[in-house]
Amino acid sequence: MRAALKANDRLKLYLSVLQAAHAHAHHPREAALDLSREIAAADITVRAEADWLHDLPATAASEADGALRVPDLPRLALRLADDLGVMARPLVEGDGADAAFAERVTHWHAELNALSGPVLAAAQIEALTHGQRARGDSLHIMVMDLHKALNRLAAGLSTDRIDGAHCWQLAGDDSDRPRIAAFMRGLNRTAPLKFDHPGLDTAATRDGDKLLIQNDIGTNDAHVLVIQVDTAAAPQVITLTYSDLHRQRFGFFQRLLAEVGAHWGQAEQRTTQGLNQGDAYHVGTARFEAHDEAELAQQLEGIGERIVFLIDWNRARKRLLHFVSREGAVAVLEASTRARAGHMAWLNAGAERLIWDAMAAQGPSQFRLGDRLDQVLGEAEARDFLAGVLINAAHHPNAPALLLDQTQAQLARRLRGRRGDDDLLEEHAAYCHALAQGLRDALAHGLERDAPAAERLAARAKDWERHADQLVVHARELAEHQPQWRPLMQLLHHSDDVADALEEACFVLSLLAEHVDATPPSTAGLPPCARC
Numbered sequence: 337m338r339a340a341l342k343a344n345d346r347l348k349l350y351l352s353v354l355q356a357a358h359a360h361a362h363h364p365r366e367a368a369l370d371l372s373r374e375i376a377a378a379d380i381t382v383r384a385e386a387d388w389l390h391d392l393p394a395t396a397a398s399e400a401d402g403a404l405r406v407p408d409l410p411r412l413a414l415r416l417a418d419d420l421g422v423m424a425r426p427l428v429e430g431d432g433a434d435a436a437f438a439e440r441v442t443h444w445h446a447e448l449n450a451l452s453g454p455v456l457a458a459a460q461i462e463a464l465t466h467g468q469r470a471r472g473d474s475l476h477i478m479v480m481d482l483h484k485a486l487n488r489l490a491a492g493l494s495t496d497r498i499d500g501a502h503c504w505q506l507a508g509d510d511s512d513r514p515r516i517a518a519f520m521r522g523l524n525r526t527a528p529l530k531f532d533h534p535g536l537d538t539a540a541t542r543d544g545d546k547l548l549i550q551n552d553i554g555t556n557d558a559h560v561l562v563i564q565v566d567t568a569a570a571p572q573v574i575t576l577t578y579s580d581l582h583r584q585r586f587g588f589f590q591r592l593l594a595e596v597g598a599h600w601g602q603a604e605q606r607t608t609q610g611l612n613q614g615d616a617y618h619v620g621t622a623r624f625e626a627h628d629e630a631e632l633a634q635q636l637e638g639i640g641e642r643i644v645f646l647i648d649w650n651r652a653r654k655r656l657l658h659f660v661s662r663e664g665a666v667a668v669l670e671a672s673t674r675a676r677a678g679h680m681a682w683l684n685a686g687a688e689r690l691i692w693d694a695m696a697a698q699g700p701s702q703f704r705l706g707d708r709l710d711q712v713l714g715e716a717e718a719r720d721f722l723a724g725v726l727i728n729a730a731h732h733p734n735a736p737a738l739l740l741d742q743t744q745a746q747l748a749r750r751l752r753g754r755r756g757d758d759d760l761l762e763e764h765a766a767y768c769h770a771l772a773q774g775l776r777d778a779l780a781h782g783l784e785r786d787a788p789a790a791e792r793l794a795a796r797a798k799d800w801e802r803h804a805d806q807l808v809v810h811a812r813e814l815a816e817h818q819p820q821w822r823p824l825m826q827l828l829h830h831s832d833d834v835a836d837a838l839e840e841a842c843f844v845l846s847l848l849a850e851h852v853d854a855t856p857p858s859t860a861g862l863p864p865c866a867r868c
Contacts (some may be wrong), residue, residue, distance in 0.1 A: 337493065338543050340486055342379060343422035347479045349378040350416050351465055352619055353389055357396035357406055358461060368394050373601040373621040377564065377575045402458035413451035420444060423482050426489060444475050467581055483560055487552050490539040499524060501538040512547050515565060516540050518633035519549055522640030529678040529730065530647050553646055561643065572632050574624035582650045584666060586618045589646060596638030598622035645673045652679035655687040656722060659709035664719050671723035677730035685729050685739055694743040702751055713750060721750055760807055760824065764831055767804040771797055771838035778845060790849035797842035804835040
């Protein structure tokens with residue numbers, strides 16, 4: 337079993353090397369991806385082997401027909417075939433052999449053994465690396481399926497359970513037990529937030545100086561997390577390998593683990609054009625360093641606590657896109673995660689239907705069919721409202737009627753709390769008053785004979801008129817989406833004619849002052865708006 341799990345790490349590394357070779361062949365001027373951390377995480381200890389894998393992508397070149405030329409392709413294919421056999425052995429040999437797995441392994445062995453030359457056709461690249469089950473089987477999918485099956489088998493073989501983790505052959509001095517318990521303490525603290533969704537099964541064992549902890553996260557094929565704790569190193573090192581098909585969720589998890597000390601490699605650069613129709617298989621390695629057992633336990637607990645927020649994350653993000661931008665959707669999910677509420681309760685409560693019902697309850701004067709929430713509330717307030725709904729859903733997971741009532745009430749309060757008709761009118765009137773007062777004082781004190789002062793008044797008048805215009809533009813945007821703002825728009829339109837006329841009069845006064853040759857009168861006693 338341990339050999340199979342280590343073979344899984346190497347297989348993922350080989351596929352990453354192949355993807356990196358493809359990327360370099362199509363973009364040779366870009367810096368090559370540094371796979372040093374991934375090579376170390378896969379426990380490639382032979383220096384010559386590690387150097388070969390590190391340098392292989394730089395030797396690749398693209399062919400005119402989209403094929404990939406890799407001089408050492410037969411050697412890489414041999415490594416893939418050998419480790420596929422090692423990984424599959426616990427599942428395809430013995431009394432409990434799985435015939436379906438055995439047939440697929442035989443097929444991929446034949447495919448890999450047929451790669452005797454240096455050229456890999458475009459169709460072969462996709463067959464080896466794609467991760468979308470709807471497009472048929474691939475070596476990548478085969479490896480993921482084997483990994484899932486190994487995790488299930490490990491649960492059956494476990495000789496011990498530590499707070500829900502399936503464990504076998506741990507350190508003889510029991511030093512692994514508090515480390516696993518720390519990880520599970522964090523995992524179990526937030527695990528209820530997944531409700532009845534499958535996932536978070538954990539297995540742990542020891543391999544030499546390393547404690548291995550694996551978590552399958554959910555049902556997504558490429559969504560697996562592997563932790564290696566090197567207890568012999570000083571300081572102790574946690575190496576975490578994480579794989580995901582979704583770039584946005586990958587970045588989300590990177591930011592989550594940075595909170596507990598993760599230092600990531602260059603995983604974000606592994607999106608490879610030409611593979612998976614632009615949806616590349618993302619895999620990354622994070623490194624943590626702990627100077628004592630207390631710090632190690634804190635890091636393991638922090639990792640375990642954050643895993644549940646990955647389950648169905650992309651489904652929640654897509655639902656939020658009905659109401660806010662892409663960046664806004666991620667910000668909402670990050671806010672609910674910081675509150676340790678997550679998004680599963682909101683999904684279970686109806687997700688976008690809950691928000692739509694709350695919008696409809698406000699009446700047609702507030703929302704029309706097709707209105708987006710951020711268009712009416714504004715981006716920042718829409719994000720804040722949605723995050724509050726997600727958090728509230730986690731607090732009331734079994735009270736859908738109460739949740740709907742509270743959501744409607746919260747939305748109504750936010751609509752009432754926005755700038756109203758009177759506020760816009762008052763502010764626009766204030767600018768008109770400032771313009772009129774400035775012009776009156778200028779005429780009363782003869783600023784037409786003081787060119788510098790008249791020019792300063794014209795500049796201030798232009799600035800005031802510009803701010804008044806912005807209020808009109810804002811009102812026009814509101815009127816486009818909400819009918820109740822249309823009468824206000826008409827009133828502001830007429831009021832803005834006044835602001836335009838006053839600003840123009842101040843400008844004409846400055847032109848007049850340029851052509852009047854007179855000694856400027858004393859400005860003593862003038863109000864500040866006329867002197868400045």
